Amino acid sequence: MSKLYIIPTPIGNLKDITIRAIEVLKEVDLILVEDTRKSIKLLNHFDITTPMSSYHQHNEHKKLDSIIEILNSGKILALVSDAGTPSISDPGFLLVRECVKNKIDFETLPGPTALIPSLINSSFSSERFIFEGFLPVKKGRSRRLNALKDETRTIILYESPHKFIKTINDLIDNMGSKRRISVSRELTKIYEETIRGDLSYILAYFKNKKLKGEFVIVIEGNK
Numbered sequence: 676m677s678k679l680y681i682i683p684t685p686i687g688n689l690k691d692i693t694i695r696a697i698e699v700l701k702e703v704d705l706i707l708v709e710d711t712r713k714s715i716k717l718l719n720h721f722d723i724t725t726p727m728s729s730y731h732q733h734n735e736h737k738k739l740d741s742i743i744e745i746l747n748s749g750k751i752l753a754l755v756s757d758a759g760t761p762s763i764s765d766p767g768f769l770l771v772r773e774c775v776k777n778k779i780d781f782e783t784l785p786g787p788t789a790l791i792p793s794l795i796n797s798s799f800s801s802e803r804f805i806f807e808g809f810l811p812v813k814k815g816r817s818r819r820l821n822a823l824k825d826e827t828r829t830i831i832l833y834e835s836p837h838k839f840i841k842t843i844n845d846l847i848d849n850m851g852s853k854r855r856i857s858v859s860r861e862l863t864k865i866y867e868e869t870i871r872g873d874l875s876y877i878l879a880y881f882k883n884k885k886l887k888g889e890f891v892i893v894i895e896g897n898k
Contacts, residue, residue: 677746679774680753681767683760683786687863689720691787697721699784704750707742709757709766717755730754735766739773746779760788764808764833789862790831793891796869797829797857800896804829810842820849823894830894836886840878846894847874855895861888 680699685691700706700723707730708714714727730738746752754761754770760783761767774781794801805828810816823830834842846854852875859869866888870880 676749676751677779678751679746679770679779679781680751681761681771681781681783682753682755683784683788684714684717684755684758685863686758686787686789687861687867689717691863692717692721693784693786696784696786697723700725700753700755702751703753705745705752707752707754707770709755713757714755725753730766730770732766735769739769742770743773743777743779746774747777758787758789760786763788763790763806787863789833789859789889789891792862793857793859793869793893794829794831796859797871797893797895799829799855799857799893801829803896804831806831809833809835810845812838816845820845824849825897827896827898829896832892832894834890834892836888836890839886839890840882842892843874843878843881846892847878850874850894850897852878854897857893859891859893862891864888 680703682696682699703725706725706727708727709731711727711729754767756765756767759765762771771781790806794804805826807823807830810819810832853873855873856877857869857871858877861867870877
């Protein structure tokens with residue numbers, strides 16, 4: 676009877692959650708969440724009273740064995756992240772891998788993720804693309820950027836507001852100022868925007884702005 680559900684949650688607009696996701700969250704025994712303060716807003720909005728337990732990048736290794744024990748006892752759990760699909764630049768991979776090792780049934784529901792809308796918004800080729808998530812902060816950063824320089828497929832990166840300008844400057848140093856990119860932020864929210872242009876234009880546009888929200892950087896493949 677034990678089972679784990681991987682459940683995507685809205686990246687902004689709460690209406691983007693699926694009916695099925697709401698139903699499952701109401702029926703499971705426990706919901707594993709990144710941040711209880713953020714997830715409680717979602718649960719309250721949809722009158723979901725299922726108990727929560729924190730599961731995030733700082734405790735996932737510690738809690739892994741105990742979660743597997745709970746699942747092996749016959750409980751049904753759900754895993755959500757603060758926004759989007761768990762395991763995509765969020766905790767989830769380790770737990771899924773452990774479920775496979777322990778032959779525990781799990782199911783991933785379809786739902787919101789920031790990378791696909793941003794890819795489509797970019798107007799770049801979506802036939803072949805690579806998702807790189809967040810670049811390394813220090814170790815391995817230059818090597819990763821150098822590997823991406825000649826990539827012919829469309830490239831998708833995630834970036835936080837306080838590192839966004841540094842990343843744009845690093846991309847200019849690595850790919851040249853004329854490489855075309857598209858930047859989407861605050862997706863599905865009131866101030867959603869997508870800005871397209873070459874790297875020098877994007878740098879000038881954002882350089883003196885107060886940056887908020889997670890950024891999705893879509894880079895046209897090297898021609």
